[in-house]
Amino acid sequence: MSFHVEHFGCRAARADGEAVSNALLAAGLSERSPAAADVVVVNTCSVTAEADRAARAFIRRAHRLNPAARILVTGCYAQRAPGELATLPGVAAVVGNSHKAFAPSVALQLASADRPSASVPIVSVQSLLASSQPGHHALILADDKFAHSFLEETQAVPGAQTRPNLKIQEGCDNRCSFCVIPQTRGSSRSLSAEAVLRQVSTFVAAGGNELVFSGINLGRWGRDLASVPGAPLESMPRPTLPWLVRQIFNETSLPRLRLSSIEPMDWDAELISLMDEFGGDRLARHAHLPLQSGSDAVLRRMHRRYRPWHYTEKVAALLRAAGPDLTLGADVMAGFPGETDREFEETLELIRSLPFGYLHLFPFSPRPGTRAWALHATQPVPPAVVEERMAALRMLAAEKSATHRKRFIGRDIDAITLHTPPALASLACTTALTENFLPVDLAGQLPANRLIRLRVTGLTPDGALQAVLAAPVPAPVPAASQLLAMR
């Protein structure tokens, strides 16, 4: 039996897709292309209308290529509009984020549908069919309770992904006016500290060197948990992300941890001080703080919880703690309803003033059910203006990225080798990623998952660092000896 998982969307969504893949591999299925797989899992995103369109186009293409494949659609689009997806040709099941924990077992049953002797599934599709909505042939599992939404039982391992994502937080309690996530992923929930530590220890024991913590609102990790495990009853402090990171550094031998996107106001003094203590060593000097807009008025209309000056202060504190080699990233949106030329210029000014290493740029896209949907109906920014603003942002982002990367030419920096695409391997080069999140073409051939020290010699035409080894490559540590027993 075989499967294919197609990923769309953010890092947290990717973690969900990887968890489904790992569960299916552990169940004995093999990975194939969409044209050859028995079951095709489409892990959708719904952040924009374009994301929805891309998912539908992939589903249609997969069905055309492989009409016998059973298609399971999951992710944010599956949660937002399950009925819409259930009518697409080839779709056998739609599993919303609310029921994501069931996605691997439903996929397993779909893969073995005509093979009655296949291994016993964890959840019976027949028992779940009762939940399916009338009028659709496809199984639909989605509700607004999100009781089965965490894929916490799936272990992150260094495999197809050298630096896997471990999603430790799900959902969001904020109500940004443009965002559909509170509808598609529910309120904020945290993976328990024990489960996170168990995952990290097992990852290290399997030879893993870099793990990425991800979440929908990662900085909120722990807010829904009762107390710090083992704390005296009278104090009962609530666990926080900085507390968890410190636990990981104390209790495991994980060589490198990377934190994905964290909202500006969640970079508190404690988290910033961890960057001071461990940055460049066990904590990657990489901070992604969603910005969205540099205009106070637009941030207010977006219902964001910070103002431009808060953002600037947080970045200054981070740079003091991590130093100027920190790679700073942000999400920026162009064309939010009512955004004036002046407001957009404020965004450009703020971006010009800060040393961003990269920007993720998005045109505003109205999402049904959000407050900005109504705003868009009355104050839309014309598409041509949005495109002009996107072009200005793209140009600025390219300048910022080049300036940041040039700083490293002639210098030595730590990195991890990744799986090298065949085209680059044929040139006797290896793909790597620096500790501070810069892509590298390294001269020489090395397997993935080696921690190396490299010397940057220049930039490739597409902006990656060109590098040579600056020190002999340490022999890989036998995985079993890396295991630190949980105390």
Ligand code: SF4
């Ligand atoms: S913080 Fe705002 S933009 Fe981010 S997931 Fe929550 S509601 Fe959406």
